[in-house]
Amino acid sequence: MSVGLVRGSQVRVSLNRLRSRGSAAFFSPPGLLPPTRTLGLLHHVRLPFASAWSTPLGLPFPQGRLANFRGLTTETPSSSPSVENPYQTYSFYTFVNLPPERVVHLQRQIRRHLHEELRVKGRIYLATEGINGQVACPVSNVDQLRSYLLGYPEFQTLVLNEATEHSESFLKLIVTIRNQLVRDEVPPSQCDIAQQPEYLSPAEWHAELAEADPERLTLLDMRNNYESAIGHFKHATLPDAATFAAEVPMMRDLVRGKEKEPVYMYCTGGIRCSKAGAILKSEGFQNVRMLRGGITAYGRYIRETGLPSLYLGRNFTFDERLGEPISPDVLGECYQCSTPHEHYTNCVGKACNTLFIQCPTCAQTYHNTCGDTRCLDYVQNPPDPTNREPTRWNHIERVDPTVVKIRIQNNIRQ
Template sequence: MQLYNKLSAEERAKLIDDAGKDRITISFYQYHKIENPTLFRNKLFLEWNELDVLGRTYVSYEGINAQISVPSENFLTLKKQLDSISFLNGIRLNVAIEHDNKSFLKLKVKVRNKIVADGLNDDTFDVTDKGVHLNAKEFNDMLANPNTICVDMRNHYESEIGHFDGAITPDVDTFRDSLDIIEEDLKDHKEDKNLLMYCTGGIRCEKASAYYKHKGFKNVFQLEGGIIEYTRQVKDEGLENKFLGKNFVFDHRRAEKISDDVIANCHQCGKPCDTHTNCANEGCHLLFIQCDDCAEKMENTCSPECQDIIHLPYEEQKELRKGKHASNKIFKKGRSEALKFKK
């Protein structure tokens, strides 16, 4: 019984090209007590593998968080499969704004302690006592209210390329970092202001809204379905779009264009740009913003040092990487000292 990937990303990309079939990229989440996450994980992998589902999914005792793609012809079958699971019956599926058949190239379903790394002790507060969910129109109305404080619950590299007009964008590297910072910054407004939150698809706000209510915030609201669902409703209902720039996404696309505004800059030369890339040096792999001119000049690397390394024989590059772990804690996603115009 195969419960893991056997194909490389390159092999999978070729299969997608050869198949010539359109794929749909979707995301969904649900907080629900799962008694046996490993068993549930294995069930999903086997069923999704048969449907040619690709993507990244986390399963834990507290629920599921999924970002996946599926061939268009298998979408309804996938939907039926999800509806057959009691706590996923009728689940809202956030469909990607921009089409890309190669948004994901592998199927990964992993068991984690939590479906979002929030650093919270869930036993200390009622995680079901969430904030009020708002649709796109209600969100716009609340955003226009002078008594509202709007907070972006995403990380700095996400909000740097796109955010709601007037939103507070915490300068943090992880969701966990933002929770206490936001509470401290807004401690004098727990009772007299509306706390309005948003994130990519809604999952971070689900936990954060309950946490802030526990911390004494009286008027807590959240954008239902996040930026993805907001954009769909704005288009379908002809509403005014209050989001500036791009929505960062966690797949090979890296971002979806929401408006024509370019609010970020190339981290190497400083000119307007909102295109993320990963450094071509596999021992670095730094996520940063790079314009086309700098990409050509620097050969898709973040620094002269990394540019030198990519010209070494591959075996020498492997030796340089030995024993090193290029984690977020080291590289801080766009915060390298080699980047002159980083945020």
């Protein structure tokens, strides 16, 4: 594991990971930390630099020095995961119509019980359309967590999914009220969330797709373009949208006139299809079929059964890994040299942070940046740490690799 040591809350995250894993590698500017510094002393180190640094690929930090803290054993606070009672990460969601006053009531009740009784950490979102959460729970309390949530009459259909990646970065429990669980810009009057699509188990999904005629199959990838760029189901239509809200009108165009035909859809964990399926069902589509548990559940099914995967490439994930392999196919390509490659990275330019695919050769050539002259300049001439950090210069570029690619090509031509 490689993490950047930063000021403020991210230092706490780093130390929390260090406690739970017992070892970590820190990149630090020259002279900051001698390699033999112990964790006990680290707590008292004042960090004399202002910038947040991290390299997702674990590549050598520019002009930096690696301080190793391997094999440290530290005392574990009682509220942190321990060997005897480790934390397990779960995600869950269910769409159900909740009156606004009920949402407020649920927020208070759930926060109090999960925090005080079950020592759960993580993020839970509540909206008038349902609940969505990603939480870490002590293994000994998982059954209580499940029965507590299912004890609410509204949450009878809620499924607690064990995550593939066990995140240790939750410091506390946050229960927030949102306008929507999945932002879609569809007026509530036009979408009845109770009209859910047909949920297919990974086995049913695999069997139906394996037998389907590719010429007549309507199979929609309901994820963003940068997710489907590194993996998708065979014969799927991949809308070129950077957000779910932008994808909804594209979905409508793709299925127009197919009200009576089967429309298949999938996403990472199912939540976006539960929403998209309800939108189509509300608009008169009779046979909308989605993959229960999403690609994550399908990947588990393929690993368990050994069947040939109908999903090619990687499943993009919103955690440190930025993706997990489902099949050995490489679908993505480096945005700088176009050679086949499947790993995403973030530009190390602090104000840029663009998400894009980069091969190891280009990572070296462009010093782990997107190639923008401002990012290269930032790495080669780090700013004076006493100055305030620069603000982001373009938010859109962070999530739209096509824009990045165009911009990079322009830079190369210049």
